Amino acid sequence: MKKLLGLVLLMLILISATKFASPKPITMHSIEGTWELQSFYSYDDGINVSDTVPTADGYRQVKMFYNGKIMWSRYAPQDSLEWFGYGTYRITSDSLIETLEYASSPMMRAMDTLRVFNFELKLTDDSYSQISFDEEGNRTFSENYKRID
Known part of the structure; x- marks a missing residue:
């Protein structure tokens, strides 16, 4: 009986020790899903948000992330060009790297010199911001999205 009690006590000590010895891994939020643009931030000093601009009436930009692929489209009532x-x-x-393979004609012209886009990423379960920065690493502006699916 003493051996059984000692064995049970030893097992409890080992189980307790492993709980304290191995911290939970840090879990990242998933960006997979469908997101809609809500607003833009401006950063005048490269650190702090200086202005928040909501999307204009009728303007929609949606991004879809799935299995390493991204597709986005933009509709602006005042713009006759297609953007996707x-x-x-x-x-x-803390980063989002997008590499565009093809796009609408206006975007292809804009991408003539740049196809890889690096952003600072702030991601939660229901929102994310992709923050652009200058050559010195200072934040310039961000696009702020909410999850719609």
Whole structure:
């Protein structure tokens, strides 16, 4: 009986020790899903938000992330041009890298010199911001999205 009690006590100590010895892994939020643009931030000093601009009436921009692929489209009532793009993406805990493979004609002209877009990423379960920065690493503006699916 003493051996059984000792064995049970030893097992409880080992189980308790492993709970304290191995911290929970940090879980990242998932960007997979469908997102709609809500607003833009401006950063005058490269650190703090200086202005928030909501999207204009009728303006819609939607991004879809799935299985390493991204597709986005934009509708602006005052703009007769089509805007969309398709490519791949990857995220880390604090960055979003989009590589466009093809896009609408206006976007292809705009992408003539740039096809890989690097953003600082702020991601939660229901929202994310992709923050652009200048050559010195200072924040310039962000697009702020909410999850719609």
